[in-house]
Amino acid sequence: EVQLLESGGDLVQPGGSLRLSCTVSGFTFSTYAMNWVRQAPGKGLEWVSSISGGGSNTYYLDSVKGRFTISRDNLKNTMYLQMNSLRAEDTAVYYCAKVDGNGVYYDYWGQGTLVTVS
Amino acid sequence: DIVMTQSPLSLPVTPGEPASISCRSSQSLLHRSGNNYLDWYLQRPGQSPQPLIYLGSNRASGVPDRFSGSGSGTDFTLKISRVEAEDVGVYYCMQVLQTPLTFGGGTKVEIK
Numbered sequence: 762e763v764q765l766l767e768s769g770g771d772l773v774q775p776g777g778s779l780r781l782s783c784t785v786s787g788f789t790f791s792t793y794a795m796n797w798v799r800q801a802p803g804k805g806l807e808w809v810s811s812i813s814g815g816g817s818n819t820y821y822l823d824s825v826k827g828r829f830t831i832s833r834d835n836l837k838n839t840m841y842l843q844m845n846s847l848r849a850e851d852t853a854v855y856y857c858a859k860v861d862g863n864g865v866y867y868d869y870w871g872q873g874t875l876v877t878v879s
Numbered sequence: 880d881i882v883m884t885q886s887p888l889s890l891p892v893t894p895g896e897p898a899s900i901s902c903r904s905s906q907s908l909l910h911r912s913g914n915n916y917l918d919w920y921l922q923r924p925g926q927s928p929q930p931l932i933y934l935g936s937n938r939a940s941g942v943p944d945r946f947s948g949s950g951s952g953t954d955f956t957l958k959i960s961r962v963e964a965e966d967v968g969v970y971y972c973m974q975v976l977q978t979p980l981t982f983g984g985g986t987k988v989e990i991k
Contacts, residue, residue, distance in 0.1 A: 796980075798928075806920075806928065806971055808980040820978045856927055865975055866918040866933035868940070873927060 763787035763869045765857050770874030773847055777878070781842040783857030783871055791815065791835035794860040796867065797842050799853035799876075809855070812840065825851075847878045881906050881974050885983035891991045892966075898959040900986045902972035907952045908935075916976035919948055919957050922985075923968040931970075932957065964990060 769781040797809040810831040811820040819831050830843040854875050858867035882905040892898045908915045915935035920928040930939035932948035945960040959966055967990055972983040
């Protein structure tokens, strides 16, 4: 059974830092791209960042570029999102999502972790 | 950036009746492969999003056949042939043609 478990969400002051983790099981982690998607309270979904299976290719939403860093440790079956210089507008539930084998949709999502910047 | 626009914002539905949601993109989502890089997701109340449709018209694993996706280029539609109570939630379209990947604003489906 595929499982994705996010952790690391917390209350942090503006300008602060936080590292989110997404630990997975039930599939060969290194084979698949992974993404972070966030949802501000009462709002819609917003793509944040993507990383390829090997970790060499990364992509970011413009508003987080230079502040957030996506990475993965394929030996630990874990993806990370290092979040620096946090702003109030980064407040959201952060979901990790697994990309399907053809790279065209998210076939599994985690339950999310809440980041509050205040 | 590709802007995704969904309508309606809210959709009251009667169980057993059909429902339809529209999604329009500011640029064509038709890839040179012939596939439209457009996905649909459902977020039930209090839950994480779940996949419904990928590449415009392909049902994700386990999705009931009452859900169907159609369209090409910039205009897409998600149809539910006969709405059931478990179909309530917010439906999102998403383009995966280019980064930044972008979602529509969502359509909230609720039972009348």
